[in-house]
Amino acid sequence: MTIRENNLHVTNTLTRRREKFDPLAPPASADSPGEADGPHVGMYVCGPTVYGDAHLGHAKSYISFDVIVRYLRYLGYSVTYVQNITDVGHLTDDADAGEDKVEKAARAKKVHPMQIAEQFTRRYFEDMDALNVLRPDISPRASGHILEQIEHTRKLIERGHAYEANGSVYFDVASWPAYGRLSRRSVEEMLAGARVEVSAEKRHPADFALWKRAEPGHTMRWPSPWGPGYPGWHIECTVMGQKYLGETFDIHGGGIENVFPHHEDEIAQAEAATGKPFVKYWLHNNMVTVGGQKMGKSLGNFLTLRDAFAKWPPMVIRLFILQSHYRSPTDFSEEALEAARSGFERLGGAAAAIEKAAAGAPEGPADGKVGELVEGVRRRFAEAMDDDFNTPLVLSALFDLARDSNRLVSASGLGKGSLEILAATLAELAGDVLGLKFEATAGAADTQIAAALVQILIAMRAEARKAKDFKQADAIRSRLAEAGILLEDTPDGTTWRLK
Numbered sequence: 407m408t409i410r411e412n413n414l415h416v417t418n419t420l421t422r423r424r425e426k427f428d429p430l431a432p433p434a435s436a437d438s439p440g441e442a443d444g445p446h447v448g449m450y451v452c453g454p455t456v457y458g459d460a461h462l463g464h465a466k467s468y469i470s471f472d473v474i475v476r477y478l479r480y481l482g483y484s485v486t487y488v489q490n491i492t493d494v495g496h497l498t499d500d501a502d503a504g505e506d507k508v509e510k511a512a513r514a515k516k517v518h519p520m521q522i523a524e525q526f527t528r529r530y531f532e533d534m535d536a537l538n539v540l541r542p543d544i545s546p547r548a549s550g551h552i553l554e555q556i557e558h559t560r561k562l563i564e565r566g567h568a569y570e571a572n573g574s575v576y577f578d579v580a581s582w583p584a585y586g587r588l589s590r591r592s593v594e595e596m597l598a599g600a601r602v603e604v605s606a607e608k609r610h611p612a613d614f615a616l617w618k619r620a621e622p623g624h625t626m627r628w629p630s631p632w633g634p635g636y637p638g639w640h641i642e643c644t645v646m647g648q649k650y651l652g653e654t655f656d657i658h659g660g661g662i663e664n665v666f667p668h669h670e671d672e673i674a675q676a677e678a679a680t681g682k683p684f685v686k687y688w689l690h691n692n693m694v695t696v697g698g699q700k701m702g703k704s705l706g707n708f709l710t711l712r713d714a715f716a717k718w719p720p721m722v723i724r725l726f727i728l729q730s731h732y733r734s735p736t737d738f739s740e741e742a743l744e745a746a747r748s749g750f751e752r753l754g755g756a757a758a759a760i761e762k763a764a765a766g767a768p769e770g771p772a773d774g775k776v777g778e779l780v781e782g783v784r785r786r787f788a789e790a791m792d793d794d795f796n797t798p799l800v801l802s803a804l805f806d807l808a809r810d811s812n813r814l815v816s817a818s819g820l821g822k823g824s825l826e827i828l829a830a831t832l833a834e835l836a837g838d839v840l841g842l843k844f845e846a847t848a849g850a851a852d853t854q855i856a857a858a859l860v861q862i863l864i865a866m867r868a869e870a871r872k873a874k875d876f877k878q879a880d881a882i883r884s885r886l887a888e889a890g891i892l893l894e895d896t897p898d899g900t901t902w903r904l905k
């Protein structure tokens with residue numbers, strides 16, 4: 407397969423520049439992945455730490471990179487997309503302090519950490535499937551790559567870039583002058599800006615853990631040359647990226663909050679071990695905000711995808727995310743989601759009108775006007791996507807297409823050829839590349855009806871309580887619980903969620 411004509415430019419965090427996308431030469435060996443299907447692109451994106459449900463911030467990251475993968479494939483590249491599952495080693499504090507997030511959640515629920523990881527990995531994929539995020543080609547678990555991480559750590563010690571201290575192993579930042587190249591900070595600036603654990607074990611406060619000694623009572627532990635322990639979060643991504651994509655690969659993606667320390671540390675570990683460049687293009691998505699403030703658990707402005715799906719169909723949330731550029735923040739508000747709902751209905755309505763008209767349309771070739779319209783939209787689409795995946799501009803071209811298509815279709819007289827071109831253009835640009843599924847509206851309507859019914863029952867329960875009919879109120883609550891719907895009374899009223 408050949409590459410579609412394109413002029414793709416991406417913003418590379420490493421160089422702080424917009425650069426022409428020019429992937430590394432396709433691997434020469436016969437067993438290299440995807441060679442027969444077009445030039446190869448290796449892409450790694452930091453996956454979720456699986457200790458709780460995915461929220462809108464995850465949707466922003468994984469929908470953004472999903473569209474990037476979809477567009478690269480649309481251009482004709484054969485992409486190997488790796489996105490890890492972090493099930494061990496991600497601590498509550500970036501500076502090698504705090505508890506392992508998965509282990510902490512497991513302790514609260516009195517279950518094995520792997521049970522937490524398994525449960526939330528499954529739920530993560532269910533949520534992403536609902537958003538029509540294509541599954542990565544490989545979803546490696548950090549806990550499945552302990553041997554490789556030990557081996558990599560051993561190599562760094564051997565090369566003089568890491569040292570063992572009391573059963574833990576740290577990367578020696580002073581041994582690597584290029585440290586700080588991605589985040590453009592000097593070590594002094596990093597120390598001033600970050601919470602850095604004062605540790606007697608570290609030679610320099612900016613050194614970071616490759617391997618952590620397991621304290622008594624720590625469940626997730628593996629034998630190592632330095633005693634029982636577990637890997638640091640940063641080494642996991644370096645090792646899994648290189649294992650599946652090679653020592654140097656094309657794209658590494660992740661959230662902008664991971665530039666430092668996570669990605670800075672990944673580069674240091676990779677390049678200090680191989681002496682080769684680690685990644686050619688670093689792409690970072692911005693965050694989801696509420697009224698300009700980062701959405702987060704601690705701020706109480708946090709919305710899981712499951713709660714969001716109860717109010718808005720997943721495809722509406724997908725469109726909402728794509729209405730802002732992946733490198734810009736997405737500000738969440740109910741109004742913005744409602745606007746996305748009507749935008750989605752406009753596109754879906756145009757697709758449905760084309761389909762309906764096609765049923766009784768006369769045979770005939772495509773109309774010149776339709777050809778011109780589609781050509782113009784395709785040109786705008788390509789220019790916008792080539793400009794660092796500018797999905798807001800793509801959507802505005804598609805809204806124009808929907809408007810003009812409605813006008814042409816309702817003026818009638820369009821032959822099958824014209825209608826087929828309109829339908830195919832929408833299916834390809836909105837469907838294949840942006841990943842919007844219009845047929846999903848039927849299921850979405852059911853979700854909306856279900857949400858409305860739960861609200862009616864909540865109101866009936868409130869009335870029963872007001873009338874001191876607690877038997878009736880409790881019956882409503884427990885029967886909803888049996889159906890998997892949990893009510894939660896808050897000072898602002900009663901909310902609900904799926905069990």
Ligand SMILES: [Zn+2]
Binds near residue numbers: 451452453643660668
């Ligand atoms: Zn990572």
